[in-house]
Every structure is written in C-alpha cells, then in structure tokens.
Amino acid sequence: MSLLIDPEIAARVDRLELPFNTYGVDPYGASKQHLARLFTAFRFFYRHYFTVGVEGIEHVPVRGRAMLVGNHSGGIAIDGAMVITSCFFEREPPRLAQGMAEKFMAQTPFMGLFATRSGQLTGLVETAEHLLHDERLLMIFPEGARGTAKLYPERNTLVHFGSGFMRLAMKTRTPIIPFGFVGGGEAIPTIANSYALGKLFGAPYVPITPWGVALPAPVRLELTYSAPMTFEGSGTEEDEVIEGYVEQVKQRIAGLIEVGRERRRKALAWSRGAEDEARIEGEPASTKEEQR
Amino acid sequence: MRVLIPGIGGVLGQRVARRLLEQGHEVIGIDRRPWHDAPPGIELHNVDIRKRAAEDVFRKKRPQAVIHMATVTHLVEKTAERYKINLGGTRAVFEHCRDWGVEHAIFVGRHTYYGAAADSPLYHKEEDPPMAVTTFPELSDLVAADLYACTALWRLPNLCTTVLRMVYTLGPTGHGTLATFLRGRHVPMVLGFDPLFHFMHEEDVATAICLALEKRLQGVYNVAGPQPVPLSVVVRGTGRSPIPLPEIAFRAALGRFGLPRLPPGALAHIKYPVVVDSEAFRAATGFVHQVDEVRAMQEYRDAFPVRG
Numbered sequence: 391m392s393l394l395i396d397p398e399i400a401a402r403v404d405r406l407e408l409p410f411n412t413y414g415v416d417p418y419g420a421s422k423q424h425l426a427r428l429f430t431a432f433r434f435f436y437r438h439y440f441t442v443g444v445e446g447i448e449h450v451p452v453r454g455r456a457m458l459v460g461n462h463s464g465g466i467a468i469d470g471a472m473v474i475t476s477c478f479f480e481r482e483p484p485r486l487a488q489g490m491a492e493k494f495m496a497q498t499p500f501m502g503l504f505a506t507r508s509g510q511l512t513g514l515v516e517t518a519e520h521l522l523h524d525e526r527l528l529m530i531f532p533e534g535a536r537g538t539a540k541l542y543p544e545r546n547t548l549v550h551f552g553s554g555f556m557r558l559a560m561k562t563r564t565p566i567i568p569f570g571f572v573g574g575g576e577a578i579p580t581i582a583n584s585y586a587l588g589k590l591f592g593a594p595y596v597p598i599t600p601w602g603v604a605l606p607a608p609v610r611l612e613l614t615y616s617a618p619m620t621f622e623g624s625g626t627e628e629d630e631v632i633e634g635y636v637e638q639v640k641q642r643i644a645g646l647i648e649v650g651r652e653r654r655r656k657a658l659a660w661s662r663g664a665e666d667e668a669r670i671e672g673e674p675a676s677t678k679e680e681q682r
Numbered sequence: 683m684r685v686l687i688p689g690i691g692g693v694l695g696q697r698v699a700r701r702l703l704e705q706g707h708e709v710i711g712i713d714r715r716p717w718h719d720a721p722p723g724i725e726l727h728n729v730d731i732r733k734r735a736a737e738d739v740f741r742k743k744r745p746q747a748v749i750h751m752a753t754v755t756h757l758v759e760k761t762a763e764r765y766k767i768n769l770g771g772t773r774a775v776f777e778h779c780r781d782w783g784v785e786h787a788i789f790v791g792r793h794t795y796y797g798a799a800a801d802s803p804l805y806h807k808e809e810d811p812p813m814a815v816t817t818f819p820e821l822s823d824l825v826a827a828d829l830y831a832c833t834a835l836w837r838l839p840n841l842c843t844t845v846l847r848m849v850y851t852l853g854p855t856g857h858g859t860l861a862t863f864l865r866g867r868h869v870p871m872v873l874g875f876d877p878l879f880h881f882m883h884e885e886d887v888a889t890a891i892c893l894a895l896e897k898r899l900q901g902v903y904n905v906a907g908p909q910p911v912p913l914s915v916v917v918r919g920t921g922r923s924p925i926p927l928p929e930i931a932f933r934a935a936l937g938r939f940g941l942p943r944l945p946p947g948a949l950a951h952i953k954y955p956v957v958v959d960s961e962a963f964r965a966a967t968g969f970v971h972q973v974d975e976v977r978a979m980q981e982y983r984d985a986f987p988v989r990g
Contacts (some may be wrong), residue, residue: 412976418804419878419907496800499874516803520959
C-alpha cells in the first residue's frame with residue numbers, strides 16, 4: 391500500500407459498487423489504487439482546506455443511473471473535484487461521479503491518464519450514453535469551458551447552457567439532479583484569462599489570478615443538491631421544447647446558487663463571530679469589561 | 683453443413699476448422715500456406731483465393747457456408763501486396779459466394795477498424811465510422827475489406843452475411859498483432875499514456891466464430907471477451923517490462939535496441955484505446971467468454987517466457 395493512500399479510504403474504494411477486475415481496474419479504466427490516492431488527497435481539501443458545506447446529498451441515489459448537472463465555479467475544476475468527493479464520502483455505499491472532461495485533456499500526457507484512472511472521461515455523447523447505460527453517476531457542467539472562464543465579478547452567474555445533456559437525459563430516461571456550487575470564484579478569483587498561454591499548453595485558456603497562477607485559496611465552498619428533475623420524451627424534440635426544459639434546470643441551479651450563497655454568508659459570519667469571541671476570551675479581563 | 687474456410691492455414695483458421703470438424707461439419711480449406719498436421723477429415727486446397735483454382739473449389743464443392751479468414755493483418759507484408767490480398771481476396775470470396783449459391787458468409791475483421799484517437803468514444807458500437815483510415819493509414823486495406831464485406835448485406839440479399847470485428851487475440855500460440863508487439867523482453871510505451879487494450883483468448887475467438895455460423899447471424903457485430911485492461915497491465919501480466927519513452931524518443935527508438943518495428947500510425951494505438959461494445963453479439967448468440975484476461979496473459983507468458 392502506498393504511503394499516499396489512507397487505508398480507510400482504500401477500504402471505502404473497495405465498497406464502490408463497480409465491476410473492478412483482478413487488477414483493480416473497471417471497464418472504463420478507473421483504477422482502485424488511483425481512486426484511493428485521489429480521495430486521500432481530496433479529503434484534505436474537502437474537509438480542511440476548503441471546508442465544503444454540503445446540503446441535499448440525499449438526492450444523489452446510491453445506485454442506478456443519474457446525471458448531476460451544475461454550474462461551474464472557479465477557473466479550474468475545483469467544483470468537479472469537490473462534487474466527486476462529496477459523492478464518495480457522503481453516500482453509503484460510496485459513489486463514483488464520473489465527469490466529462492475537455493477533449494484536450496486526453497491528448498495531454500499524464501493529465502489524460504490521471505483523469506481516466508480517476509474515472510473521468512473525455513466529454514463525448516457516446517461515452518456519456520454508455521456510462522448511463524451501465525447505471526453510472528454522470529457529472530455534467532452544461533456551461534462547458536465558458537463556465538470556468540467566468541471572471542471574479544461574474545462568479546455566481548450562469549452563462550449559456552448547452553442542450554446536449556437534456557437530450558441525453560430524455561433519451562436514456564435519466565433523472566437530472568441539479569446542484570449549485572458557490573465559492574470557487576473566491577478560491578480562484580480570475581482577473582483575466584490568457585488564451586495565448588492556453589494555446590501554448592493545448593488548453594482553451596489559462597486563468598490569471600491576482601497572485602498570478604491559478605492556485606486556489608483556502609476559502610469555504612458550498613455545494614447544494616436539489617431533488618431530481620425528470621423530463622419525459624425521446625430527446626429528439628424540437629429545439630424550443632428542449633430549450634424550455636434546459637431553462638427549468640438553469641433556473642433551479644440559479645436558485646441553488648442563492649441557497650449556497652446564503653449558507654456561505656451565514657457560515658462566514660458565524661466563523662467571524664466565533665473568531666471574535668475567541669479573541670475576546672483570550673484578552674485581559676479589563677478589556678472585556680470595557681467592551682461590555 | 684459444408685463449410686469452406688479461405689485462410690485455413692492461419693492459427694485461427696486451424697482452430698475454427700478443428701472445432702467445426704468436432705461439431706460434425708464437413709470442412710474444406712483454401713490457403714497458399716501448407717497445413718502439415720491437418721486432421722484427416724479436412725480437405726485442403728493449396729491455392730490462392732484470388733486465382734481461378736479457388737473458384738473451382740467453390741464450383742465443385744458447393745459449400746453452404748464460407749468463413750473468410752484470408753486477410754493479412756500483420757504489417758510485415760508490403761502495403762501494395764496487402765491491398766491485393768485483402769481487397770482482391772475479399773472481393774473474390776463474395777463474388778464466388780454469389781455465383782455458387784453459398785447461403786452464409788462470415789467475414790472475420792478487426793476492431794482496429796474504429797481507429798484510436800483522443801476524441802474517439804471509449805466504447806465503439808457497430809455503427810461507429812471507420813476512423814482507422816485517418817489515424818492508422820497502414821490499416822486502410824483492412825478497413826476497406828470490412829466495408830466491402832458490409833456492402834454484401836444489401837448487394838447480395840440472398841446471402842446471409844456476418845461481419846465480425848474481433849478484438850486482439852492473446853494466447854499460447856502467440857498469434858496476432860498484440861502478441862507480436864509483446865514478444866520482446868521490453869515493451870515500449872508512450873510516456874504519460876497507458877490506454878486500455880481489449881483482447882480475448884484464441885479459444886474464445888474460435889468459439890465466437892463458430893457461434894456466428896451456428897446462429898446464422900446476419901449483420902455487423904463487435905466481438906470481445908473479458909473487459910479491457912491497461913497496456914501496462916498487459917505488459918507486466920505477460921512477464922514483460924514496460925519502457926515508457928517520451929513520444930519523440932519512442933519514434934526514434936522503434937525498430938532499434940530490440941524494440942518492435944511499427945509504422946507511424948501504430949503510435950496512436952499505443953496512446954489511445956480502441957475498445958468495443960460487444961453487447962449485441964452476446965445478446966444475439968449467447969456468447970460467454972471462457973478464458974479471462976488473467977489466464978490469457980498467463981498462457982502467453984508461459985508459452986513465450988522472457989529469457990535471461
């Protein structure tokens with residue numbers, strides 16, 4: 391067992407209800423060892439670095455096909471990482487949420503390999519459909535790369551949603567579980583996006599923060615899941631019909647972002663209050679008296 | 683049933699022939715290669731499938747079914763010659779089937795038809811396009827032969843046509859593209875990539891072909907056995923050592939230092955997976971693989987141990 395793997399988390403990976411073979415690899419290339427290493431690292435970020443507040447996790451089914459659909463928040467995939475981590479740690483048995491990564495990742499040495507071993511696959515309709523057919527949990531950000539390109543002032547807004555996810559959900563009769571993610575914009579406050587640097591690395595762009603690189607700051611994040619939404623149909627309906635359904639999901643997510651923002655404000659206020667109290671507790675009695 | 687097997691001299695052809703003989707079929711074979719220890723019940727014709735003498739076999743024997751395995755898959759053969767064998771041979775087989783009243787023709791193709799690329803779906807279904815034409819031009823003759831065989835589905839409505847796209851073969855005979863790639867002590871990989879490889883044991887390949895015949899399957903089907911495993915697992919599982927090389931070094935080192943010689947198009951197949959969804963074939967035939975990936979690798983390892 392690697393030093394980078396917590397045995398408890400390795401045991402939790404064993405409880406994932408996926409058809410791992412003798413070598414600990416599932417039919418999509420996800421590896422038990424990589425997952426254990428990944429979640430050992432992500433647990434630190436999830437519990438201690440970002441302190442992610444989660445609400446409504448009971449809406450994520452413990453088995454069977456489902457589609458997690460939410461907003462992008464932050465210049466890099468902190469949102470996806472924390473959604474995956476919440477499904478792994480907060481559900482019993484744990485679930486592996488599988489995201490649809492940008493195509494450039496598969497072409498990049500190590501990055502594509504790391505993604506595949508973690509169960510994250512290239513964003514293609516055929517692959518998504520196959521995952522749902524296998525009763526997997528799919529994670530989708532309909533804003534795509536446009537969503538992660540949001541600058542700091544736009545951090546809690548939503549940009550255009552693609553409609554592919556809706557057609558797929560209808561075709562495969564998959565419930566959509568909307569989620570709202572808040573705080574990624576504060577963790578990586580993007581002041582600009584460098585498309586030239588992105589071209590250099592084969593990525594759509596590289597986010598620039600006040601401290602230069604896109605290293606996330608330790609801020610509180612809020613993740614809110616809502617009850618599943620189901621849409622009847624074959625997925626071949628006219629654009630107007632599909633757009634209407636997409637708008638319903640978008641509105642739900644917008645509401646969840648507001649719920650998350652409110653919770654985040656309260657949590658920060660509480661934490662500031664607790665800090666003030668702790669500071670006051672530590673000060674000499676005379677000062678306390680004065681303050682009273 | 684009277685079954686004719688063009689390409690009977692190959693490892694898989696021999697296996698299928700023995701299996702059909704055991705099942706009580708009358709087996710006739712055509713191949714340019716000799717088969718010295720062929721069972722007495724099998725009638726062999728040492729002719730080229732593209733020549734007049736092959737048509738005579740069709741005329742005189744009037745087979746009811748034909749299993750076309752006379753395609754060259756290894757890349758040692760020069761491309762122009764491969765084109766003639768793979769395309770000319772396939773055309774001849776289907777023309778003879780049409781002219782001499784064959785009821786069922788099975789074309790044994792390869793899953794590499796789908797090609798390997800970063801933006802390919804992970805699991806290919808039968809309706810996916812043949813991207814190998816662009817990703818691996820050296821395989822275009824096999825892709826063309828597959829497509830030609832597919833046209834028989836509408837061109838020859840009286841002929842029941844089956845096109846099988848089989849994953850790589852791995853087993854004790856060391857037959858096949860993957861087995862050849864793994865032959866050395868060290869197996870090169872592209873640094874930062876470790877694609878899934880889909881393979882099945884040669885016995886299961888023979889079983890699948892015989893099932894397609896028995897069930898009189900019509901259409902195009904992907905055929906796979908156990909679930910795919912990463913290339914690094916295949917390399918270690920067969921007792922070899924992976925040598926991850928940066929892509930530039932990989933290109934330069936091929937064919938040198940005891941590493942296999944590969945055409946440029948093969949690089950994509952070592953970086954990206956070609957994996958197929960074989961659910962339709964399983965549903966249509968009830969096929970269940972008998973040998974898992976662990977035993978297939980073990981048998982190859984025992985048959986071709988690394989020395990020193």
